Amino acid sequence: MSRRVGLLGGTFDPVHNGHLRSALEVREWLALDELRLVPSARPPHRAIPGANAEQRLDMVRLAVQGDTGLQVDDRELLRERPSYTVETLESIRTELGSDAVVFFILGWDAFCALPTWHRWGELLDLCSLVVLQRPDYDLEVPEVLKDLLAARSVTDPGQACASFGEIMPLVQTPLAISATHIRSLLAERRSPRFLLPDAVLDYIETKGLYRP
Ligand SMILES: Nc1ncnc2c1ncn2[C@@H]1O[C@H](COP(=O)(O)OP(=O)(O)OP(=O)(O)O)[C@@H](O)[C@H]1O
Numbered sequence: 001m002s003r004r005v006g007l008l009g010g011t012f013d014p015v016h017n018g019h020l021r022s023a024l025e026v027r028e029w030l031a032l033d034e035l036r037l038v039p040s041a042r043p044p045h046r047a048i049p050g051a052n053a054e055q056r057l058d059m060v061r062l063a064v065q066g067d068t069g070l071q072v073d074d075r076e077l078l079r080e081r082p083s084y085t086v087e088t089l090e091s092i093r094t095e096l097g098s099d100a101v102v103f104f105i106l107g108w109d110a111f112c113a114l115p116t117w118h119r120w121g122e123l124l125d126l127c128s129l130v131v132l133q134r135p136d137y138d139l140e141v142p143e144v145l146k147d148l149l150a151a152r153s154v155t156d157p158g159q160a161c162a163s164f165g166e167i168m169p170l171v172q173t174p175l176a177i178s179a180t181h182i183r184s185l186l187a188e189r190r191s192p193r194f195l196l197p198d199a200v201l202d203y204i205e206t207k208g209l210y211r212p
Pocket residue numbers: 009010011012013017018019022105106107108109110132133134135175176177178179180181
């Protein structure tokens with residue numbers, strides 16, 4: 001039986017319970033052998049994060065410690081280049097081979113921006129996409145993605161067995177949590193506790209991250 005691996009890429013500035021709960025649910029629904037969180041070292045598409053890449057990796061490691069069923073993949077920190085997803089997926093294919101069933105997981109907001117990604121037309125040759133709802137975003141899907149959705153969507157996760165090429169919109173437990181909101185709370189000296197793991201909040205406080 002082919003290995004089934006899910007990848008949740010993110011800036012994780014910081015990682016929060018919206019990421020973690022979604023990752024856990026996807027792992028269970030798609031019966032994955034592994035679900036890896038993949039911190040983006042040099043996000044190609046947004047402002048420089050508040051925490052550096054090593055700190056964001058530390059926080060993701062703290063978030064998945066213990067028996068969470070989630071792993072961390074640090075390959076984007078090992079590349080001296082912008083963290084393009086297509087290159088991460090090529091590297092994953094080199095590691096896992098062409099038979100592996102690879103899912104790249106992303107929120108609706110990230111999916112709507114897909115046509116701006118580096119070599120985006122090649123992504124579905126390397127993986128299938130799992131698109132999470134984002135209750136705190138109300139975005140219209142761009143025209144160019146509508147045909148792709150119509151052609152590639154699979155609605156029953158039980159049918160998701162192709163190694164690549166499919167799109168699966170999933171309705172996970174909606175959690176309107178964002179890293180932006182957590183950073184704002186910290187900047188205002190308010191507490192983000194219970195929006196993210198205690199171990200991550202303790203790290204933020206010890207390092208003095210995101211404070212004015
Ligand atoms: N609450 C959430 N529910 C579902 N998906 C989410 C949630 N938060 C983030 N994601 C998705 O997880 C991936 C990584 O997200 P990211 O690290 O950018 O967090 P974020 O909360 O969106 O951060 P920011 O507010 O800084 O943009 C993206 O694909 C994003 O859409």
